[in-house]
Amino acid sequence: MRYHRVPASALLRAIVRAVLLYWCVLTLTFALLRLAPGDTASLLVPPGASAADVARLRTQLGLDRPMAVQYAHWLGQSLGGNMGTSFAAQRAVRDVIADALPISLGLGITSLVLSFVIGIAVGLIQAARRGRLDAALTVVSVVLVASPAYWLGLGAIACFTYLASSWSLPLALRLPAIGIATPGADLHGVQRFADLVRHAILPVCLLSAIGAGGVARYVRTSALDAVGADWMRTARAKGADALRLYRRHLLANLRAPLLTLFALAVPGTVAGSVFVETIFAWPGIGRLMVASIVARDYPVVMGCTMMFAAMVIIANLLAEALLPWADPRIRA
Amino acid sequence: MGRPPDSGVMAGRSSTGGERVALGTLLLLAAAVVIVPMLASHDPLRIDDVLARRLVRPFAADDRGAWHLLGDRFGRDLFVRMMLAGRLSLLVGVVGSVVAAVVGTLLGAAAGWRGGIVDRTVTSAADVLLALPRLVLLLVGVALWQPGLTTIIVVLVATGWMGIARLVRAEVISVRARPFISAAAALGVGAPRLLFRHVIPNALGPALVATTLGVGNAILLESGLSFLGLGIQPPAPSWGNMIAGGRDLLVVAPWVSLAPGAALVVTVLATTVLGDAWRDRLAGDRSITARVS
Numbered sequence: 367m368r369y370h371r372v373p374a375s376a377l378l379r380a381i382v383r384a385v386l387l388y389w390c391v392l393t394l395t396f397a398l399l400r401l402a403p404g405d406t407a408s409l410l411v412p413p414g415a416s417a418a419d420v421a422r423l424r425t426q427l428g429l430d431r432p433m434a435v436q437y438a439h440w441l442g443q444s445l446g447g448n449m450g451t452s453f454a455a456q457r458a459v460r461d462v463i464a465d466a467l468p469i470s471l472g473l474g475i476t477s478l479v480l481s482f483v484i485g486i487a488v489g490l491i492q493a494a495r496r497g498r499l500d501a502a503l504t505v506v507s508v509v510l511v512a513s514p515a516y517w518l519g520l521g522a523i524a525c526f527t528y529l530a531s532s533w534s535l536p537l538a539l540r541l542p543a544i545g546i547a548t549p550g551a552d553l554h555g556v557q558r559f560a561d562l563v564r565h566a567i568l569p570v571c572l573l574s575a576i577g578a579g580g581v582a583r584y585v586r587t588s589a590l591d592a593v594g595a596d597w598m599r600t601a602r603a604k605g606a607d608a609l610r611l612y613r614r615h616l617l618a619n620l621r622a623p624l625l626t627l628f629a630l631a632v633p634g635t636v637a638g639s640v641f642v643e644t645i646f647a648w649p650g651i652g653r654l655m656v657a658s659i660v661a662r663d664y665p666v667v668m669g670c671t672m673m674f675a676a677m678v679i680i681a682n683l684l685a686e687a688l689l690p691w692a693d694p695r696i697r698a
Numbered sequence: 699m700g701r702p703p704d705s706g707v708m709a710g711r712s713s714t715g716g717e718r719v720a721l722g723t724l725l726l727l728a729a730a731v732v733i734v735p736m737l738a739s740h741d742p743l744r745i746d747d748v749l750a751r752r753l754v755r756p757f758a759a760d761d762r763g764a765w766h767l768l769g770d771r772f773g774r775d776l777f778v779r780m781m782l783a784g785r786l787s788l789l790v791g792v793v794g795s796v797v798a799a800v801v802g803t804l805l806g807a808a809a810g811w812r813g814g815i816v817d818r819t820v821t822s823a824a825d826v827l828l829a830l831p832r833l834v835l836l837l838v839g840v841a842l843w844q845p846g847l848t849t850i851i852v853v854l855v856a857t858g859w860m861g862i863a864r865l866v867r868a869e870v871i872s873v874r875a876r877p878f879i880s881a882a883a884a885l886g887v888g889a890p891r892l893l894f895r896h897v898i899p900n901a902l903g904p905a906l907v908a909t910t911l912g913v914g915n916a917i918l919l920e921s922g923l924s925f926l927g928l929g930i931q932p933p934a935p936s937w938g939n940m941i942a943g944g945r946d947l948l949v950v951a952p953w954v955s956l957a958p959g960a961a962l963v964v965t966v967l968a969t970t971v972l973g974d975a976w977r978d979r980l981a982g983d984r985s986i987t988a989r990v991s
Contacts, residue, residue: 402843517959633830
């Protein structure tokens with residue numbers, strides 16, 4: 367099979383659009399901070415700061431200067447990666463986010479990949495074998511999609527942490543519900559990784575299961591539509607066996623819509639990870655954002671918002687760039 | 699065709715079993731959330747003798763003989779509180795998504811009809827808002843404004859109109875090119891009447907489906923915010939803050955988290971099934987229309 371290269375002009379256009387979009391998001395966060403009730407400077411100082419502190423910050427941030435100057439300053443700072451100082455942590459927002467980002471990316475990317483692998487497999491099985499199995503899997507996937515992640519998370523903790531230990535199940539089934547590492551344990555190398563994996567099982571399975579539910583529903587519908595199509599009949603008439611039929615003919619046609627679905631799934635994964643990180647006390651960006659809202663730590667809240675926007679925009683850009691590979695009929 | 703074809707969500711084609719069950723569930727739930735709190739013998743918000751009445755087992759009576767379907771940690775009736783919470787959730791879900799749908803329909807219609815700068819503005823505003831996960835926008839909204847019912851509904855509307863605006867815009871652009879529109883224009887029908895009488899009704903079908911699916915989404919978002927402590931504030935009950943309230947009772951009294959979560963899932967499931975059924979029916983109607991014309 368021959369894949370076509372992505373035309374450079376289309377890629378360039380997509381990149382320009384992504385940059386413009388990010389600029390709009392920065393503008394939006396700037397506008398939201400200014401639109402919020404109350405004085406921006408008093409939003410940006412730690413609670414309990416004196417009036418003199420507020421006045422000093424106002425001069426320091428240039429909030430007494432014209433709006434256009436403020437905006438240019440905000441843009442320059444944000445683009446340079448300088449997002450202010452966290453009140454709660456007394457550190458640069460950039461550093462606070464840099465600590466949390468790998469955790470969220472690890473959780474998000476692992477779950478996304480797993481949810482597509484599982485979702486595609488389940489959806490194809492459903493389409494190939496109609497009947498009772500299909501009906502049961504449909505119910506499961508619909509319920510998964512309709513259930514709030516945090517509620518499923520609490521259920522998983524109740525089963526695999528509390529009940530599993532009170533029924534003294536084997537250690538492999540008794541999973542930790544909090545954090546990414548056993549507190550106090552001084553582990554290295556393989557053991558440390560194994561500990562991380564143990565802590566990751568519940569959050570990753572939960573996020574992947576929810577994602578896989580949506581993917582499976584989509585793949586099932588598309589596969590059922592395709593089964594009746596002329597090109598599938600032709601392929602079958604030519605004597606292609608089931609595996610080749612599904613892998614070579616059906617999946618090849620689903621590649622482009624699945625890529626689009628992938629870009630669409632990123633915001634959902636972000637939202638899911640906010641809840642999953644909160645429930646399982648994973649120190650990622652989602653939990654950081656919620657904690658910062660509660661603590662009224664606005665620079666961090668805005669930093670997290672920009673980070674999430676960047677993830678969605680990059681995912682969209684990636685999907686767009688890969689589209690000509692996924693479907694050679696789409697060119698330029 | 700001289701007359702615009704029926705947009706037809708409700709027209710023709712008999713309803714499926716799932717659709718009837720979903721509709722019945724939603725109607726039953728709507729009736730229950732209105733009626734049950736009115737019939738309650740004790741104030742579902744008042745806390746008095748906590749130690750004597752905390753965590754009454756399901757289907758048991760407390761020391762004053764008040765029967766509880768489910769008891770909570772403060773001796774209040776969880777079921778009545780759940781129904782009270784349902785009032786809020788259904789209100790937020792329906793109002794949030796219907797207002798968002800109206801805003802989205804108007805903006806989408808304006809964009810598709812006028813084109814040019816209006817179209818570019820609306821489309822790019824939608825693109826920017828879609829670049830942020832909706833939950834994140836909601837979180838920013840409640841961070842900058844006071845958490846509460848009004849904030850949640852306003853932010854739900856502000857972050858929920860884009861999908862419908864895109865749908866309606868696409869429909870309006872395709873309908874605008876059809877012969878009955880030029881025929882109506884040739885008959886001297888003015889632009890506003892043309893838009894509201896002939897174009898928008900044709901775009902309403904997909905918008906109605908999206909709104910129905912949006913109700914479940916809005917309910918999930920509201921309960922999520924309340925779960926995080928950033929939405930409806932206790933003592934006012936919401937399914938989200940009730941689930942959060944049962945977090946530490948998972949083993950002792952699992953029903954405290956389980957029951958409101960189940961109510962939430964059933965509600966969202968019902969709106970999803972209903973929306974899907976209407977979409978299928980709409981798709982069926984469309985293909986019939988396409989075959990006839």
